[in-house]
Amino acid sequence: MNQGDLKAAAAQxxxxxxxxxxxxxxxTGSTADLFIDRLAGLKGxxxxxxxxxxxSAERLRRLGIPILDLNDVEDLPVxxxxxxxxxxxxxxxxxxxxxxxREKIVAAVARSFVCIADQSKFVSRLGRFPLPLEVIPLARTxxxxxxxxxxxxxxxxxxxxxxxxxxxxxxxGLDMADAAGLEDRLNGIPGVVTVGLFARRGADLxxxxxxxxxxxxxxxxx
Ligand code: 5RP
Numbered sequence: 001m002n003q004g005d006l007k008a009a010a011a012q013x014x015x016x017x018x019x020x021x022x023x024x025x026x027x028t029g030s031t032a033d034l035f036i037d038r039l040a041g042l043k044g045x046x047x048x049x050x051x052x053x054x055x056s057a058e059r060l061r062r063l064g065i066p067i068l069d070l071n072d073v074e075d076l077p078v079x080x081x082x083x084x085x086x087x088x089x090x091x092x093x094x095x096x097x098x099x100x101x102r103e104k105i106v107a108a109v110a111r112s113f114v115c116i117a118d119q120s121k122f123v124s125r126l127g128r129f130p131l132p133l134e135v136i137p138l139a140r141t142x143x144x145x146x147x148x149x150x151x152x153x154x155x156x157x158x159x160x161x162x163x164x165x166x167x168x169x170x171x172x173g174l175d176m177a178d179a180a181g182l183e184d185r186l187n188g189i190p191g192v193v194t195v196g197l198f199a200r201r202g203a204d205l206x207x208x209x210x211x212x213x214x215x216x217x218x219x220x221x222x
Pocket of ligand 1: 028029030081084
């Protein structure tokens, strides 16, 4: 089984968590794309979806699934999305696709965050994957300096603008032993719009695809 097969297995497993008759939160990325493709069979059984990116919204539209404005949604039972890294506490690094801000907002509204991932994403310690930060263009250099003070090495994502018109800085080398503390600290840097650490609002459920099957994990120690 290759990584694509495992992503597809996790995406398929998430279909069982969709609440019929209710809006659905849909994330961004290659695993989320595979999940979206599998929603074709549920068309007409959900009123629509809140998408965390223009890219996912477009894919949903092509399937005929209505796109809902989050502001018009009173209750969002489930949000399904991938991750770049996830640990046993179901804290995550997200934003590899640059959609972290809308992902964090939709995740904050959802009652349950279902993370879908292949086994390569499951880590004992977060931090191998560079942490994405969405940053206001004016603050790019300032944020880079502040990250350096924390021991981070910041790299501007080239030729990339977010759906919100901002930049992405990918930072490596930060100590993530206290992921929630680091999330708070980075959130405090002026010019940082969103930190790709999802520790304060981690996932509620992880559907982790391995060659032997898809495991369902709940947060351990949080
Ligand atoms: C996008 C994300 C994605 O969930 C994350 O990058 C995982 O992507 P993929 O499923 O392609 O491995 O956070 O901003």
